[in-house]
Amino acid sequence: MDQDYLETTKDVYREAAENPQEGLCCTTTPVWQLPGLQVPAKMMTMNYGCGSTIHLRDLVNDPKILYVGVGGGMELLQFSYFSRQAAGVTGVDIVDEMLQVCKENLAEAERQNPWFSSDFISLVKGDALQLPVEDDSMDIAAQNCLFNIFKQDDLKKAIQEMYRVLKPHGRLVLSDPVCEQQMPENLKEDKRLRALCLSGSLPLNEYIKMITNAGFGTVEIRARRAYRILDPLNYDTTERLFIESVEVCAIKDPMPADGPCVFTGKTAIYHGDQQYFDDGLGHVLMHNQPLAVCDKTAANLAGLNRPDIFISNSTWFYDGGGCC
Incomplete structure (x- = not known):
């Protein structure tokens, strides 16, 4: 080399x-x-x-x-x-x-x-x-x-x-x-x-x-x-x-079975008619309260095609408090 x-x-x-x-x-x-x-x-x-x-x-x-x-x-x-x-x-x-x-x-x-x-x-x-x-x-x-x-x-x-x-x-x-x-x-x-x-x-x-x-x-x-x-x-x-x-x-966290959690500054907001939304995978979105999500979770939530869940674009600035 x-x-x-x-x-x-x-x-x-x-x-x-x-x-x-x-x-x-x-x-x-x-x-x-x-x-x-x-x-x-x-x-x-x-x-x-x-x-x-x-x-x-x-x-x-x-x-x-x-x-x-x-x-x-x-x-x-x-x-x-x-x-x-x-x-x-x-x-x-x-x-x-x-x-x-x-x-x-x-x-x-x-x-x-x-x-x-x-x-x-x-x-x-x-x-x-x-x-x-x-x-x-x-x-x-x-x-x-x-x-x-x-x-x-x-x-x-x-x-x-x-x-x-x-x-x-x-x-x-x-x-x-x-x-x-x-x-x-x-x-x-x-x-x-x-x-x-x-x-x-x-x-x-x-x-x-x-x-x-x-x-x-x-x-x-x-x-x-x-x-x-x-x-x-x-x-x-x-x-x-x-x-x-x-x-x-x-x-140096264990590698999740479905791949790494990569945070690029995306946020999810649930704005439906319930107090919260639970995706059944360990992520709870409180009504109209933004939650920082990793790109993997953002993609999963977006795949639900729910009109009451908003996913922001990456801001490339993340300071903790995320979903994982």
Whole structure:
């Protein structure tokens, strides 16, 4: 298998560690402003991601957290805010220079934040395709704008590795670019563009399929936002390519017999002449009260052809409270 592209990726992020590049990525999510949290300026400059993997409803009961691809350490610091314990957060990266700069940034964060200790975070050299982490040991595993770099076979391995290290019902939180148009082969094979998290962008449904194929029984699409344009003027393409960033949570739930529950922001509303509607499958719609439903349940309800049940389109923003 040709893995030369991974060496190019290491070179790109080695340079990004030694010479921080504010414009390397374009984060679509505002940085969390948390009480008592100060993010050092260099750490902020090195926020090399396309979204956020910090979601407050995941971060309860002092979770053990794995973060792959440490960048400047900002999300490691944010995660440690919710897991203030020795080695509560493990950061894994393959690039020595990035690990060193991250360590320096965390030392500065310790000077600026009285509550924070560098002992909260364990930095480990390792490969996303063979994580140096025990099976079933993490409550949360996260990556931001890393998996988009991998070609399909390597992406499959990376997702399987995250599944392996998560505890039952643990959460894989991802932020990656996606593209619904067909990415030209010449751009896919451009090693630098792939390293910059652009030309490896998959359609969202393909991305979700790779996650569910690894065994994740529940998937939440938490955000979907405009990200970048690859245009004929600046890139070797004959059409304008629109890239979005998505934030996804995949939960290590058992796989339902009828397939995974994927939440894309659909809602069902019953507005008939009864107090509620029960579909007999565990879903109760109270009168005129919206219920977030997974795509599978939405399709089943739509198949009933009832004029008193309304199903919304996907909003691509889901924040819990759903049917499953």
